[in-house]
Amino acid sequence: MASTGWCYATVKDVVGADTVVVVAASKNASVPPPEKRITLSSLIAPRLGRRDGTTEDEPFAYAAKDFLRKRAIGKPCTFKIDYKLDSVPGREFGSVFLTPQNENLALSVVAAGWAKVRVSGEGLARSPYYAELEASQQAAEAKGLGLWTKDAEALAKAKREPPQEFSAEALLQSAGKGKPLPALVTAVANGSTLRVSLLPHLTPVTVLVVGTQAPSMAPRPAPAAANGSSAEAPAANGGGAEAANGAPAAAPAADPMAALARHFTEMRVLGREVRVVLAGVDKFDNLFGSVVYADAEERPVDLGEQLLRAGLARCPEWSVAMLATNEAFKLRNAERAAKQAKAGLWRNYVPPASAGARLSDRFQGPVVEVVSGDCLVVLDSASGLERRVMLSSIKAPRLPRRAAPAAAARQRGVEEINTGETWAPEAKEFLRSRLIGREVSVVMEYTRKVGGAPGPESLPGAGPERTLVFGAVFLPRADGKDSGDKGAPAQDNVAKMLLIRGLATAAKHRSDDERSAHYEELLEAEQEAIKGKKALHGARQPPPNNVRQLSAKAASDYLPFVRSDRHKGPVTAVVDFVIAGHRLKVVLKRDPVQLPFALAGVRTPLRAQQASAGRPATQDEPHCHEALALTRRLVLQREVELDVEAVDRGGTFLGSLRTTGAKPINLGLALLEAGLAQLSERFDPERTAGGREMVAAQERARAARLKIWESYVPPKPAEEGAANGNGNAMAPGEAAEPVVISYARAAEDFFVQMGGGERLGYIAEQLAALDDEEGGAPPPALCVGDRCVAKFSADGQWYRAQVEALGKGEPGRPSYEVAFIDWGNTETVPAASVRAMSPALKAVDPQAAPASLAFLKIACDPELSVAAARMLAAEADKPGLTARRMGADPFSMRWAPRKLALLLQPVGQAGAFESVNARLLAAGLARLAPPRGRAAAADGVAEVLEALGEAESEARAAHAGMFEYGDPGSEDEEEAAPRPKGAWGRK
Incomplete structure (x- = not known):
């Protein structure tokens, strides 16, 4: 200056x-x-x-x-x-x-x-x-x-009286929270810390501006000791070394914008009379309050709000929590305005990127599902998609995952389901009873990423990273009364409804967290529940709400209690979960028991199932998801009436289901009318209520060719099939497929690739770009059944694989026994030769299928068995090979639970007599093993067996191979093994 x-x-x-x-x-x-x-x-x-x-x-x-x-x-x-x-x-x-x-x-x-x-x-x-x-x-x-x-x-009176001992807590107790006290600002430590003298006694007090936190100024350097050295110990960062060398230690630098924030406050309140509105005291006896000064036009101005609006302070939640809701709202709005203007501390502020793909910021639709007390699934009426919405800025009690049943519960035939945190079922039931099926308006507000932490997914925060979408949900009022705001629609904030009843708490956001636009209203609703000691805020415990789950053994015993009769009428229940279009889980209203329930005689398309208990994996049937969505929209979490007829072996109750209300909906009838279900062949319309209507609905859907009936062709009289040159007719609907034998252990145990190899080419392209560097580090420890990418030792190339067993490697160096799912061979590989499989590769089914030659039993003699394998290998090397599927048997591999029985034929040869199966029989390297039971009566099997029998007759006549010294298949040489005692079945 x-x-x-x-x-x-x-x-x-x-x-x-x-x-x-x-x-x-x-x-x-x-x-x-x-x-x-x-x-x-x-x-x-x-x-x-x-x-x-x-x-x-x-x-x-x-x-x-x-x-x-x-x-x-x-x-x-x-x-x-x-x-x-x-x-x-x-x-x-x-x-x-x-x-x-x-x-x-x-x-x-x-x-x-x-x-x-x-x-x-x-x-x-x-x-x-x-x-x-x-x-x-x-x-x-x-x-x-x-x-x-x-x-x-x-x-x-020429001198001031000496100051008395001061206690911030005592002052707050005597004056009361919210009491304005006149004061004179004598010094400013930083933008939000003032030294004042309370008037009229001039009591010196330090006041922290509530709801704000300005950057701190650099502390004063420590005084030098008598010998000239520093009075304090040298800092760990090397400051003491400079002092030892005689150079002055660098003074700690002030936080960015600290001097500007201090100047801002000094120019407004230093040396001026202000009003300090008491807000609270912390555990260190620091006094917090709002500082109000008069501007040039003598209007009252809040210093904290001005600091935040100028971007010279932050709004910490621990401090703003001391304020009333409306005052806190002003401070948060001021900070939000500074962020948007990128003022002061926020000059480099970048709003958090939204990770959720929002279809729209606002939408309307009915509530399809209540997941928990703070999570809903709403059907977007504009797009037709179901959208999961978390209620903004509230936290409801958690509903934990269902635990495995205890041994004692299994002995009783029931399993008690843990209801989770206190009041969690009540919060969910409150939303279910008021929102299911109701039209709501949703305003999307912010997104947040959760998860991504290592560890089992059962642990909180563990599992893959997810993006949660938060929004405000509004329910139109039934009475149609105005909400209080001029021109505002008559609707209630669902989050506020929960908070008022004490069934949720307001989220404690950090200062930089996004929050609901109605956050202050939510805080007021929570305070109202706290004063009234409602639910979570009171000492009263909710009534026990343990839901039992019947085992399959106890289901038949429970059937008389749920079977309908003329006197009791239908059973009332709530649909708890939808497994498929026609399969549900319901909870009875009169007795808290969860029952598996299926529509009797009605079947909808099924979703894909993983292989388990010897059953092969299945793919999605056409229109299965549409049937599932329709059932969810019609009955999920709604009160329904059940007409129970029977219970099956698996403990599933069978019957009909319809919704309650003025316009009840028969679920089976609705599915049939939409073309998303079909009646069983054994369906008896006379035994089922509304059975004739259901038959008529199916006929209408067939005639209109809706959904599952879009390719329906009315049945016609069977036409005689033309025989091929050898008199072997193809089975109806069966066609030969291109096939490649990828790996063979023996003539009766080999793997094939079917379908022309288009998917194999795609897999090869994906794996070609993968090398040691791009593959990254080996994945964490794998378990049996996990899919991965493994390097084959013979050629050093990467192939898709699945862990079949854990190898016995050296300590600290694990290994895995893997099966290459696109080829069939297995190998033990070290962990260093394993990489994680990308989602794109996981989506492709295994391309190698285990197979055997249909209707053949390979000779047991080692020399003949080797000869049979060589003949199969010679046929496999020839260009062009096709296969007809003649059946399937259980198999042991996890990724291939079924073993195909194939009739292998060269390209252009349609008859079974020219097949590889027939050539092995003609060479005496195998004998015919005709099927039994239903498999023998399948279409086309008789013609194939006739051709293969001719080939075996040639081998017998020529005494070739296993027939050189007689007929190994005669009853004199092979006697049937005695049936064990107690065996059942066909004699």
């Missing part, structure tokens, strides 16, 4: 009756402007003592300072430095005039009697207005003003 001539400035602070601090106008908004401390020329004013009691005030010191403070603080001025004294280094003496009235501050202080004129001879440094000062002093002395008073009472 220039000081050679008159300069313009603003009085920032008054240190004493003869000293002021002035600050220049700001030219750079990013740094505080320069300031200067000026002692008024030729004045002597009484000095203030320390408030800790170490020194006392001189008489009238505070009154003199307060006079100048009221006169000059915050006002524009001009100043000029008059002189400096060598005896007082660092101090500058000058003249200060207030503008625009051109008032000389030194002259005003002397005229009021609050300072004396320093005696100064001619030629010595003194004020240019020395003569006027002397005249004003003589006038004040004559009138007995200020320091010159003779009033005994004024002289007795």
Whole structure:
């Protein structure tokens, strides 16, 4: 700040009756402007003592300072430095005039009697207005003003009373929260920490502006010890080494924007009278409150809100929680505005990227499912898609995953389902009873990523990373009354409904967290529930709500209790879960028991199933998801009526189901009318209520060729099939497929690739780009059944594989026995040769299928068995080979639970007599093993067996192979093994 001539400035602070601090106008908004401390020329004013009691005030010191403070603080001025004294280094003496009235501050202080004129001879440094000062002093002395008073009472009060012991907690208890106290700001530690004197007793207090946290200024350097070394231990970062070498340690730097935030506060409240509205006290006895000052137009202004709006402070949740809801809302809005304007601390602020693919920010539709007390599934009416929505800024009690049944429960035939945290079932039931099927409006607000932590998925936060979508859900009011806001629709915030009843709590967001636009209303609703001690906030425990689950053994015993009769009527239940279009799980209303339920005689397309218990994996049947979606929309979590007819071996109850209400819906009838279900061949319309309507509905769907009936062709009389050259007709619907034998263990145990190899080409392209570097690190420990990519030792190439067993490697070096699912061979590979399989590769089914030659039993003789394998290998090497599927048998591999029985034929040969199966029979390397039971009666099997029998007859006649010394298949050489005692079945 220039000081050679008159300069313009603003009085920032008054240190004493003869000293002021002035600050220049700001030219750079990013740094505080320069300031200067000026002692008024030729004045002597009484000095203030320390408030800790170490020194006392001189008489009238505070009154003199307060006079100048009221006169000059915050006002524009001009100043000029008059002189400096060598005896007082660092101090500058000058003249200060207030503008625009051109008032000389030194002259005003002397005229009021609050300072004396320093005696100064001619030629010595003194004020240019020395003569006027002397005249004003003589006038004040004559009138007995200020320091010159003779009033005994004024002289007795000339010094401030010593400060008393202060307790922030005691002050809050005596004054009460929300009580405004007058105070004078005496110092500013940082933008949100003030030193004030409570009026009228001038009690010194430190006040932290509630709801704000400004950057802290750098701490003062520690005083040097007597020997010149630092009084504190050297810092761990090397600061002590500099001190040891004689170099001064670097002072800790202030936080960014700290000086600017401090200047902002000083220019508004330093030296001014304010009102401190008490808000709370922390555990360190620090007093928190709102600081309200008057602006230029004498309007009250909240300092905390101004700091946040300027981006010079943050809004910490632990602090803003002390405020009332409406006050907290103002502070959060101010911080949000600063973020959007990228002001101050938020100059580099980047809003969090939304990870969720939102179809729209607002949508409407019916509620399809209530997942928990704070999670809904809503059908978007515009897009027809189901969207999962988490309720913004609330947290409901958790419903844990269902645990495995205990041994004691299994013995009783029931399993008790854990209901989770207290009030969790009540929160879910509250939403279910009010929202299911109701039209709601959803406003999407923010997204949040969760999970991604290592460990079992049963642990909180573990499992793959997910993105949760949060929104505000509004339910139209049944009474149609206005919500209170002018022009606002008559609707209720679902989250607020939960909070008012104490069935959820408001989320405790961090300062930078996104939150609901109605967060303040939610906090008010939570406070209302706390005052009323509702649910989660009270001591009362909810009634027990344990739901039992019947085992298959106990289902038949429970059937009489749920079977409908003319007197009791249908059973009322709530649909708890939808497994498929026609399979459900229901919970009875009169007895909390969960039952598996299926529509009797009605079958919808099934979803894909994994292989288990010897059953092969299955693919999605056409329109299965549409049937599932329709059932969910019609009955999920709704009250329904059941007409139970029977129970099957698996413990599933069979019958019909319809919704309750003015317009009940028969689920089976609705599925049949939509073309998403078909009746069983054994369906008896006379035994089922509404059976004739269901038959008629199926006929209408067939005629219109809806969904599953789109390819329906009415049955016609069977036509005679044309025989091929050898008299072997193809089975109806059967066609030969291209096939490649990829791996063979023996003639009766080999693997084939069917379908032309298009998918194999795609897999090869994906694996070609994978090498050791791109593959990354080996995955974590794999389990049996996990899919992966493994390197084959013979060619060093990557192939898709599945873990069949854990190898016995060296300690610390695990290995895996894997099966290459696209080829059939197995190998033990080290963990270093295993990589994770991408989702794109996982989506492709295994391309190698285990197979055997249909209707053949290979010779047991080792030489003949080897010869049979060589013949099969020779046929496999020939270009072009086709196969007809003649059946399947159980298989042991996890990824291939079924073993195909194939009739292998060269390309262009349609007859079974030219097949590879027939050639092995003709060479005497195998014998015919005709099927039994239903397999023998299948279409086309008789013709194939006839051709293969001719080939076997040729081998017998020529005494080839196994027939060289007779007929190994005769009853004299092979006797049937005796049936064990107690065996059942066909004799």
